[in-house]
Amino acid sequence: MLEIKDLHVDVDGRQILNGLDLVVEKGSVHAIMGPNGSGKSTLAHVLAGKEDYVVTGGQILFDGEDILALEPDERAARGLFLAFQYPLEIPGVATFNFLRTAINAQRKKRGEPELPVPDVMRRVREAAAKLGIDQDMLRRGLNVGFSGGEKKRNEILQMALLEPRLCVLDETDSGLDIDALKIVSDGVNRLRSPERSFVVITHYQRLLNYIVPDVVHVLSRGRIARTGGKELALELEAKGYAQYQEEAV
């Protein structure tokens, strides 16, 4: 589903990703762990198409097609979703209207008919209820006045409604207490399917107790330093990242 080949990325003239290779098969959950500054968030943003990240080499193939030339909205319409580490607040854009606009923009791009408002409302209401998001939050400005946990839940709500095929979760566990972490993880687990893949980026092993990965990668100095099964996460938890960052500073 996703194949990254020898990816090199500069941010503000500094090379952050340095020959990264990664293959994510359909239906699998890959965790990417790594010390601070190893390039985890850069990878997430480059996948989604953020403009100020300059790809200086390599390819990102999604369903066999290079998506590097595509705009962020085109990537989203093809089924790529990034759950932000820091979801943004947009006053004046009501959450419900935002969801409806996003759903229908993607459908339009895929040549599907727009969903009528009542259908969107029903879907949103059902998905929101599962995540414990109340109706009042949907009427408010997007993420405005939401707690950290509410913002993360709202990301998962968007993910559930947009039905992407590849979900990239950028430190979704950061800033969550244990209850919120459980709600968010349950939300993600409900979306697991043989047709959908996940790239779960995290600093800590804790999240992976709830979202159990098939494959764990260690990212260090802009490339995959090691790949293993879920037990690799436990090993990192026990030993830390020291062996991966001796030259990182």
Added chain:
Amino acid sequence: MAEVAIIKTAAEQQLAAGWQEAKGRLPGPALLRATAFERFAATGLPHRRVEEWKYTDLRALMRDAKPLAEAPDGAAKARAKEAGAALSPIEGRRLVLVDGSFVAELSDLAALESGLRVRSLAQALATGDRAVTGLIGTVAPTDDVAVALNTAFMGDGVVIEIAECATLTRPLHLVFVSSGRRPASVFTRSLALIGARARVMLVESHEGPEGCDDQVNTALELAVGDEAHVDHIKLTGAGAGSLHISSLMAAVGARARFNEFLFTTGATVVRNQLFVRFEGEGTVAGIRGATLLQGRQHADTTVVADHVAAACTSRELFKSVLDDESRGVFQGRITVRPNAQRTDAKMATHALLLSEGAEADNKPELEIFADDVQCGHGATAGALDEDLLFYLKARGIPAKEAQSLLIEAFVGEAVEGIEHAGLRDALMEQVAAWLKARG
């Protein structure tokens, strides 16, 4: 006369010639008009060294002065029938002025609510109605030059009187239409006298054919009685003139609610000036606006909030969206007089620059002569937030649509201040249309 030396530009000379030609036939108070013209003649058109007009230099902007508008003919009236239709959802009582003349047959004067009286200003002046002539220029006096020109040349307008305690369930909709027959100067003056505890929403819309080259100078004197609740909304739309100057002179009584809104998308050069005097204690006022400009449009919003009485609250919020090479100007002065203790006055202006060539100018002024007050101002100008755009795009929303969402949200914050839901929706539809036309 020494003053004559001031008259030197072509526009000033044409105004002076127009005055000589017209003063004998203009209806009503000749002395008032002559005094007002003298006020103009003493200084000429305001220019950039006149502080109040610093950013809107009329001496430079007015290449000429158009001849006074003629009374509308049948064709002009026929074209005016559809004017203001964008606001039909508010089901207002339409009072229509074509090329500055009140047109009764286009206006909805049937079954006036009790306590409402509507007349043409020209008629009131022609019949020498002292109740009207005696009021002109007295509601909230100003020595502004544009207002003086209006007083000198005013042709027609609407005189609205609303009795104490009267509640108008239908908004009054003043529809100002330029026919665009030939470029003309249009001077309208209206009076709205709102009795104590009355309730009314007054909407003004100004429009004309695309590219209309009229020079419009419109003024409204608004007296808001004690405990009255008055909303005044002015829309300056497409075809509202190559030069459009509008002055509101409002005097607000005690414990009243007053909401002003300026919505500006049209005309080439616009000057909206608001002179609001708080004359009674405990009034709460919202003074807001939204301006959307493109091409080389220029819109100047100048607000003078004069707190004369104590314990009034005024909130100002102005948003402007500036594309291409347009220029948005905001000048806001808050004056707190010595007796106006416990005044709470705040003013905020925000400009969104959509292009490198757009310009926002901002000049807040606070003049505070009382010691127990809260006053503040804030201003921002900047481009759309790239991170917010990325967030929306990452959800599948194309760039242009993402920009439109953010712009609508930006403007919406001001439009929300309008109490009438139907009017809010109508204005947001106009915002959406503006964004769509932007392509």
